[in-house]
Amino acid sequence: MIRVPDHTVTAHLCTITGPLAITSANPSGESDSTHHDMVVNRLGSKLQGVLCDGESNEVVASTVVNCLKIDEGTISIVREGCVPAAKIWQIFEMVKNSML
Structure with a gap:
């Protein structure tokens, strides 16, 4: 972690x-x-x-994100906590798009 x-x-x-x-x-x-x-x-x-x-x-506890497959362009939310899942997906998409 x-x-x-x-x-x-x-x-x-x-x-x-x-x-x-x-x-x-x-x-x-x-x-x-x-x-x-x-x-x-x-x-x-x-x-x-x-x-x-x-x-x-x-x-509320921490949000936990599984990034083990980030090199394949995917993540998963293990536990939604104080950072909403929608915010995680928004940031992930922004970062992923900037890498293209």
């Missing part, structure tokens, strides 16, 4: 480290963590720390 953060501190961290390949912040099969307190409560004993960039307006 590659995360594209919309948070100042996380985005800055990515400029230092490069892309971060990380997992979701919830145990497999459990509901999504949408607040850092949820992450700490569920996984705190397994973590060295939690990066928090203040309160989030998001109450």
